[in-house]
Amino acid sequence: MNFKTLSQNQFSAKALTGRGDLTLVGTSFKLQKEAFDAFQEMKKAALEEGITIKIVSGYRSFNRQKKIWNRKYNSYISQGLMPDEALQKIIEYSTLPGSSRHHWGTDIDIIDASVQAPSNLLNKINYEKDGAYFELKEWMDKNAESFGFYLVYTNNLERKGFKYEPWHYTYKPLSKPMLNAFKRIDLITFYKNLKLNGNQYLTREFIVKYSLENILDINPSLLDD
Numbered sequence: 439m440n441f442k443t444l445s446q447n448q449f450s451a452k453a454l455t456g457r458g459d460l461t462l463v464g465t466s467f468k469l470q471k472e473a474f475d476a477f478q479e480m481k482k483a484a485l486e487e488g489i490t491i492k493i494v495s496g497y498r499s500f501n502r503q504k505k506i507w508n509r510k511y512n513s514y515i516s517q518g519l520m521p522d523e524a525l526q527k528i529i530e531y532s533t534l535p536g537s538s539r540h541h542w543g544t545d546i547d548i549i550d551a552s553v554q555a556p557s558n559l560l561n562k563i564n565y566e567k568d569g570a571y572f573e574l575k576e577w578m579d580k581n582a583e584s585f586g587f588y589l590v591y592t593n594n595l596e597r598k599g600f601k602y603e604p605w606h607y608t609y610k611p612l613s614k615p616m617l618n619a620f621k622r623i624d625l626i627t628f629y630k631n632l633k634l635n636g637n638q639y640l641t642r643e644f645i646v647k648y649s650l651e652n653i654l655d656i657n658p659s660l661l662d663d
Contacts, residue, residue: 449619455628456500456541467496470543473586473609477546480585489577492551494559494605498540504634507535511635521639529652530601534640536628537620537653539590544613546587547605550574565604575604586611592657599651614660617653625649 453459462468469477481491510532514524539545549559550571556564565575582588588610591603629640654661 449616451623454541454616454620454623455536456498456503456538457536460497460543462497462543464496467493467546468543469496469546469609470612473544473612476586476609476611480582480587483581483585484574484577487577488552489550489574490552491574492549493546494549495540495547496545497543498538500535500541503533503535503538503541506532508635521636525636525639525644529599529648531603533600533652534629534648535634536632537625537648539608539613539617542613542616544609544616545590546607546609547603548574548578548607549605560603560605562602562604571605578607582607588657588659590656590660597655599653599655608660610660617660618662620653 450459460470463471463474468474477491477493484491507528510528511524514527515521519527533539547560549555549564550573553570553573556570558564563569564571566572578587578589586609587607589604590606590608591597591600593602593604625645626642629637629645634640
């Protein structure tokens with residue numbers, strides 16, 4: 439499969455932080471067209487082997503991610519967690535609004551729609567042996583990269599940041615240059631005056647650590663060589 443090479447200069451700060459400036463296609467889920475077309479090719483190939491790849495999350499706007507963040511923050515605080523504990527609990531799986539890879543229209547969370555869905559779709563046990571989506575995971579391990587899709591948060595025990603997500607793939611030909619462009623954004627300034635629950639606890643130290651561990655400690659194949 440032929441992949442395009444894009445310059446990081448093509449992406450605006452709004453596009454990189456989920457606030458617009460992206461052309462998206464799709465109905466139940468949305469992606470950038472190149473990523474969408476590559477997914478359709480991958481889905482067709484998997485279907486020939488009895489696997490129906492279904493996206494349960496694609497593009498996610500800044501406002502959508504903000505609602506997720508605020509809801510989780512309020513929930514953890516109501517359970518008695520201290521603000522710093524709530525922040526750490528959220529970033530086990532959820533990103534700060536504005537820093538989600540799902541803002542880019544390149545990343546997908548997937549299941550296999552050809553099998554009976556478990557009650558909790560996005561749980562790593564579903565993608566392990568005897569799990570509902572084990573065959574999907576095996577197929578993706580063998581074939582996904584040939585279509586440009588790479589696992590983001592790997593099962594490397596030395597990796598920090600977000601926990602292992604066997605369902606989360608990214609379309610590398612677009613997301614790699616977008617990550618390079620995103621790294622130029624001053625996140626400390628970005629979050630300084632943002633209306634976000636727990637914002638006053640987003641210290642410089644927190645954001646620097648978050649950037650190194652949650653944004654950049656990912657599959658090495660998605661970083662600069």
